[in-house]
Amino acid sequence: MTVRIYNLGMRISDIGEFGLIERLSLIVNGDLIGDDCAVVEIQGSKLLLTTDALVEGVHFLKDSGPESIGWKAVSVNVSDIVAGGGRPMWILISLILPDIKVSFVERIYEGISSACKFYDCRVAGGNVSKGEALIIDVFALGKTSRPVGRGGAEPGDLLFVSGTLGDSRAGLELLKEDRKSYEPYELALIERHTRPTARIDYANHISKYAGASIDISDGLLLDAEHLAKRSGVRLEIDSSRLPISEELKRFCAERGKDPIEYALRGGEDYQLLFCHREKDMNPFLDMTVIGKVSEGTGVFVDGDRMGGGFSHF
Numbered sequence: 001m002t003v004r005i006y007n008l009g010m011r012i013s014d015i016g017e018f019g020l021i022e023r024l025s026l027i028v029n030g031d032l033i034g035d036d037c038a039v040v041e042i043q044g045s046k047l048l049l050t051t052d053a054l055v056e057g058v059h060f061l062k063d064s065g066p067e068s069i070g071w072k073a074v075s076v077n078v079s080d081i082v083a084g085g086g087r088p089m090w091i092l093i094s095l096i097l098p099d100i101k102v103s104f105v106e107r108i109y110e111g112i113s114s115a116c117k118f119y120d121c122r123v124a125g126g127n128v129s130k131g132e133a134l135i136i137d138v139f140a141l142g143k144t145s146r147p148v149g150r151g152g153a154e155p156g157d158l159l160f161v162s163g164t165l166g167d168s169r170a171g172l173e174l175l176k177e178d179r180k181s182y183e184p185y186e187l188a189l190i191e192r193h194t195r196p197t198a199r200i201d202y203a204n205h206i207s208k209y210a211g212a213s214i215d216i217s218d219g220l221l222l223d224a225e226h227l228a229k230r231s232g233v234r235l236e237i238d239s240s241r242l243p244i245s246e247e248l249k250r251f252c253a254e255r256g257k258d259p260i261e262y263a264l265r266g267g268e269d270y271q272l273l274f275c276h277r278e279k280d281m282n283p284f285l286d287m288t289v290i291g292k293v294s295e296g297t298g299v300f301v302d303g304d305r306m307g308g309g310f311s312h313f
Contacts, residue, residue, distance in 0.1 A: 035084065035149035035150050035151070035214075035230070036050060036080040036081075036083040036084050036149075036150070036213075036214055036215055037049060037050045037080055037081060037083070037084035037086070037142070037147070037149075038050070039084070039147040039149070045143060046086075046143065046144050046145065046146075046147050047141060047142070047143055048080075048081050048084045048085075048086040048140075048141070048142040048143065048144055048147060049139070049140075049141055050077055050080040050081060050084075050139070050140050050142075051077070051137065051138065051139040051140070052073075052076050052077050052080065052137075052138060053135055053136065053137040053138070054069065054072060054073050054076070054135065054136045054137075054138075055133065055134075055135050056133045056134040056135065057133065059072070059268075060072065060194070061175060061176075064194060065107075065194065066104050066105075066107035066108040066110075066111065067107055067108070067110050067111035067114070068111060068194040068195050069108050069111060069134075069136065070107070070108040070109060070110065070111025070112035070113075070114075070115065070136075071111040071112070071114060071115045071195050072111075072194065072195065072196060073093070073108075073111075073112065073115075073136040073138050074091065074111075074112055074115035074116060074119065074121075074138065074140075075115055075119075075195075075196050075197060075198045075270065076138075076196070076198070076217065076268075076270060077091065077138045077139075077140035078115075078119045078121070078140065078142075078198035078200065079196075079198035079199070079215040079217070079270040079272075080140070080215055081140055081142035081198075081203075082198055082199055082200055082202055082203045082206065082215070082272065083148070083206065083213045083214055083215040083272055083274075084142070084144060084147055084148055084149070084206075084213070085144045085145075085146055085147055085148035085203065085206045085207030085210065085213065086142035086143055086144030086147065086203060086207065087119075087120070087121075087142055087143060087144070087200070087203050088119050088120070088121035088140050088141070088142045089121055089122070089141055089142055089143055090121060090122055090123075090124040090140070090141045091116070091121060091122070091123055091124065091138055091139065091140045091141070092123075092124055092125050092126050092127075092138070092139040093112065093123060093125075093126035093127075093136065093137070093138055093139075094126050094127040094128075094129070094135075094136075094137040094138075094139075095126065095127070095128045095129070095134075095135070095136060095137075096129050096130070096131035096133070096134070096135035096136075096137070097128065097129070097130060097131065097134060098130070098131065098132060098133065098134060099130075100134070108136070118200075119198065119200055121140070121142075144207050145207060146207045146208070147207075148206055148207060148210045148211075148212065148213045148274075149212065149213070149230070150212050150213070150214050150226055150227045150230035150231065151212060151230040151231050151232075152210075152211035152212040152231060152275075153211055153212035153227060153228070153231035153233050153235075153275040153293045154211055154231075154233070154275075154293060155233060155293055155294050155295045156277070156292075156293065157211055157212075157275035157276055157277060157292065157293040158275065158276065158277070158278050158281075158289050158291075158292055158293070159224075159235055159236075159237065159273070159274075159275055159289070159290055159291040159292055159293060160272075160273070160274050160275070160276070160281075160287045160288060160289055160290065161216070161220070161242075161243060161271055161272065161273050161274075161287070161288055161290055162199050162202055162271045162272040162285065162286060162287055162288075163199065163243065163269070163271040163286055164243045164244055164245040164248070164263075164269075164271070165216065165220055165242060165243060165244065165262070165263035165264075165266065165269050165271060166244060166245075166248050166259060166261075166262030166263040166264075166266040166269070167188075167189050167192040167193070167245055167247065167248050167262075167266075167269065168189075168192050168193040168196065168266060168267065168268040168269050168270075169193075169262050169265075169266030169267060169268070170189045170193075170247075170248055170251045170252075170262060170266070171189040171190040171191070171192050171193030171194065172193045172268075174186050174189060174190050174251075175190055175193065175194075185246075185247040185250055185251070186247075186251070188247050189245075189247050189248065189251060192269075193268065196268065196269070196270040197270070198215075198270055199270070199271060199272050201285065202272055202285060202287075205282055205285060206272065206274060208280075209276045209277075209280040209282075210274040210275060210276050211274075211275050211276055212227055212230070212231050212274065212275045213227075213272060213273070213274040213275075214226060214227045214272070214273050214274070215270055215271070215272055215273075216267075216269045216270065216271045216272065216273055217267060217268060217269075217270060218267050219264065219265045219266055219267045220237075220242075220263060220264050220265070220266075220269075220273065221264050221265055221299060221301075221306055221307060222265075222307070223273055224237070224273060224299045225298070225299050225307060227273060227275075228297065228298060228299050229297075231275075231293075232297070233293050233294065233295065233296065233297070234293070234294045234295060234296030234297055234298055234299075234300065235291060235292075235293060235294075235298075235299045235300070236291045236292050236293075236294055236300050236303075237290050237291040237299065237300065237301045237302075237306075238290060238291050238301075238302065239260050239263075239264070239301055239302050241288060241289060241290045241291070242260060242263040242264070242288075242290055243263075243286075243288045243290075244259045244260075244262075244263055248262060248263075264301065264306070275293050
């Protein structure tokens with residue numbers, strides 16, 4: 001029998017989201033915990049399990065379009081499945097709802113339905129409960145021929161990202177301006193925040209070639225730290241190589257902000273960060289080399305040790 005000594009005065013903010021996860025993993029003997037997905041094998045099939053919740057006021061604004069909320073709830077979970085080298089199959093949805101209009105909930109499910117059609121997966125059930133705030137909790141199950149976690153990066157690998165980085169953070173800041181109208185480039189940034197698209201087009205590439213992979217939900221630096229720690233390696237990032245959209249460049253130029261900072265620390269891009277050898281690059285994917293894997297620990301940008309990103313506490 002294990003005797004545990006609890007610090008009754010400690011709060012979650014004292015140890016942070018990921019410190020809490022580590023402590024809870026010890027309690028449940030969670031050897032499957034630590035990657036974007038848990039991998040289980042049943043009768044020769046490798047299944048990927050993941051879950052993520054969207055909370056009103058944390059992951060979406062109260063007046064967000066309901067279809068976008070539904071789309072995002074599915075996409076953030078599919079993103080984890082893809083980072084694990086798989087494709088989604090089924091999802092379960094738990095709703096915690098205040099007494100809102102039925103039509104609003106139906107429109108959320110229109111967004112869920114559109115996302116499921118796009119990602120070729122199905123809703124298999126769920127649960128409904130009453131609460132003070134709107135919460136959508138999604139459990140997703142996927143399948144892969146070769147699962148990929150965060151722990152397989154090796155010195156000599158190159159470090160890649162998909163797409164562009166920092167757009168979602170800019171989109172959120174634009175939404176918070178609460179203006180009556182936006183320019184087309186601003187609307188593009190807003191859509192990348194409200195309707196992120198999981199990189200399902202990378203699923204086969206990740207499964208076939210990646211040694212380690214993670215989706216970028218908490219910001220490049222923080223997610224790179226997770227990958228480096230899990231793999232026991234040092235990640236070296238060249239900031240001049242970070243892929244930045246023309247929309248983000250214009251957003252930052254007009255406001256006197258640094259697009260590199262958005263690319264490094266902006267959350268909820270739901271792009272992919274992954275490692276493999278140079279020979280396995282795919283010229284038909286929008287992948288960018290942003291650095292390399294070497295011996296050591298931590299994440300370094302232009303030679304300086306870096307950290308930081310989104311945390312719930």
